Amino acid sequence: MKRLFPFGLTALACILICSCRNEPETPMVLTDIISDLSVTSAPKTDYQKPAIITGHIRNRNVYPDTKYVRLTIPTLGTVPITIDSPIWDDNSFSFQFTPYALRQVSINPYMPEVIIAPGDSLHLEIDYADLMHVTCTGKGADNNNKLTLFHNRYYLRNWSGVHPGIYGSDEEGVRRMAQEYSNRRSEYLERLDSFIKNENPSDELAEFCRKEVETDYYSSAHGLLLQIEQMGGDVDALLDLKKFEELLESPCLNGNLYNAVNRVNDWLGYTYWKDHKDETPQERFEGYMEHIKKITRNGMLREALIADYFNEFIDQNDTEKFEQFYSYFTKNVTNPILKLSIRDRYLSRKSFKDDPSVLTNAILYPDKISDRAGASAKVNDGVLLLRNTVEQNEHKVIYINIGSHWCRGCVEERPYQRELAKKFEGEPLKIVNMIFGTTQYQDSVSTFGTMIEDYLMTPEQADGIDHIIKLGENGIPYYILINKKGLIVDYGSHLRPSRKDTEEKIRVLLDE
Numbered sequence: 001m002k003r004l005f006p007f008g009l010t011a012l013a014c015i016l017i018c019s020c021r022n023e024p025e026t027p028m029v030l031t032d033i034i035s036d037l038s039v040t041s042a043p044k045t046d047y048q049k050p051a052i053i054t055g056h057i058r059n060r061n062v063y064p065d066t067k068y069v070r071l072t073i074p075t076l077g078t079v080p081i082t083i084d085s086p087i088w089d090d091n092s093f094s095f096q097f098t099p100y101a102l103r104q105v106s107i108n109p110y111m112p113e114v115i116i117a118p119g120d121s122l123h124l125e126i127d128y129a130d131l132m133h134v135t136c137t138g139k140g141a142d143n144n145n146k147l148t149l150f151h152n153r154y155y156l157r158n159w160s161g162v163h164p165g166i167y168g169s170d171e172e173g174v175r176r177m178a179q180e181y182s183n184r185r186s187e188y189l190e191r192l193d194s195f196i197k198n199e200n201p202s203d204e205l206a207e208f209c210r211k212e213v214e215t216d217y218y219s220s221a222h223g224l225l226l227q228i229e230q231m232g233g234d235v236d237a238l239l240d241l242k243k244f245e246e247l248l249e250s251p252c253l254n255g256n257l258y259n260a261v262n263r264v265n266d267w268l269g270y271t272y273w274k275d276h277k278d279e280t281p282q283e284r285f286e287g288y289m290e291h292i293k294k295i296t297r298n299g300m301l302r303e304a305l306i307a308d309y310f311n312e313f314i315d316q317n318d319t320e321k322f323e324q325f326y327s328y329f330t331k332n333v334t335n336p337i338l339k340l341s342i343r344d345r346y347l348s349r350k351s352f353k354d355d356p357s358v359l360t361n362a363i364l365y366p367d368k369i370s371d372r373a374g375a376s377a378k379v380n381d382g383v384l385l386l387r388n389t390v391e392q393n394e395h396k397v398i399y400i401n402i403g404s405h406w407c408r409g410c411v412e413e414r415p416y417q418r419e420l421a422k423k424f425e426g427e428p429l430k431i432v433n434m435i436f437g438t439t440q441y442q443d444s445v446s447t448f449g450t451m452i453e454d455y456l457m458t459p460e461q462a463d464g465i466d467h468i469i470k471l472g473e474n475g476i477p478y479y480i481l482i483n484k485k486g487l488i489v490d491y492g493s494h495l496r497p498s499r500k501d502t503e504e505k506i507r508v509l510l511d512e
Contacts (some may be wrong), residue, residue, distance in 0.1 A: 055124035074255035248300035382464020
């Protein structure tokens with residue numbers, strides 16, 4: 001009998017009508033959020049049907065140490081949903097989850113782009129001796145085979161090489177950059193027309209490919225224009241929300257759509273905060289939500305922007321603010337893909353904050369925990385570096401910065417780090433900079449005694465620590481905050497030393 005690895009959202013896709021509280025400033029408690037299963041008041045439809053992906057591996061002896069296959073589901077937020085299936089004794093694996101719409105997932109490194117719809121069943125034959133040729137059969141096989149053809153023969157996407165360093169950030173440079181993006185977009189859409197004419201894809205696949213080109217365009221262009229806005233330019237008029245909004249009206253979901261939504265939200269948020277710096281957090285929240293409502297229709301884009309805003313609370317491990325404003329979220333976000341995935345991310349972070357020992361042990365002591373007798377996980381050099389840092393600074397608060405001398409954000413934070421050291425001089429605080437590369441920061445840390453320590457990581461340590469960075473944003477500077485008991489209590493880029501709340505969090509831990 002085929003074994004299926006169920007995805008938790010399947011059981012949550014029931015239809016209920018939720019009675020929500022009226023005051024957004026009144027926090028909803030954990031039991032309220034768990035019991036809130038409302039998704040939509042529409043009748044039950046095909047979007048709730050689960051999808052099944054099975055597979056079989058040949059020549060497994062080529063990579064005998066590979067024990068799992070991972071399914072990755074793009075979603076809003078910096079960390080996608082992942083589901084692991086064991087490779088069973090008969091060399092098979094399997095997944096079951098609810099996609100809710102035609103959407104893109106990945107099974108890396110074997111099939112980085114898979115599209116699957118509610119009710120689809122796919123079977124993959126993977127040969128470890130020939131990973132370039134994965135065969136796909138089942139209900140969704142034709143869509144996936146033709147999608148691969150579209151990428152390899154027609155699209156050949158390349159949105160790189162367009163930036164202010166080449167064109168300049170003045171009005172003429174911005175105009176030329178925008179024109180270059182427009183030209184590439186037109187070229188790719190022409191190739192899509194040829195694909196449709198020559199290969200006769202299904203209507204849903206043709207729409208998916210069109211949306212893929214368009215979302216790649218908006219994600220690339222809007223990300224660049226936001227940089228120009230942050231550099232002091234005024235390009236807000238180039239944000240074409242109406243055109244972008246159309247991409248979210250059809251049900252299929254390209255994986256990059258979430259990235260594009262995040263870029264748009266960053267842009268809107270930046271231009272809004274510039275004029276509302278003196279507002280309280282409550283005022284900023286309510287004001288920005290009203291701003292989003294004014295500039296968008298009552299549809300998927302509005303819900304996605306609101307959901308992305310709430311994802312920022314989760315990314316910053318700020319479950320308290322998530323709870324404070326959750327009644328607003330549940331009344332304004334009804335799309336199941338957005339609502340349930342974000343709510344489950346909150347529950348995961350809430351669990352971490354309630355008991356940080358689970359995550360701490362998984363990161364620092366993977367060789368000492370196992371669900372099977374006699375089994376042990378290997379400890380790489382990066383994990384050993386973190387573990388030794390904790391054990392050598394017993395009964396101290398440890399503030400770890402993972403960065404590099406070539407990272408602009410890392411270097412800009414150094415003066416603020418020195419200020420923290422001065423403020424907490426004599427306190428049981430250790431600041432550790434774990435640096436990628438082979439060059440130290442230009443400024444000396446010797447004047448700070450033993451409070452700040454720079455550590456140049458070896459390539460093996462850097463590789464070993466990479467998976468820890470992926471707990472949050474996939475980049476540097478990245479921070480880890482550890483309490484006096486040696487427990488990881490916070491992590492992510494939001495812990496920059498320049499932020500006032502970082503100082504307050506350190507103070508709380510020192511006072512414990």
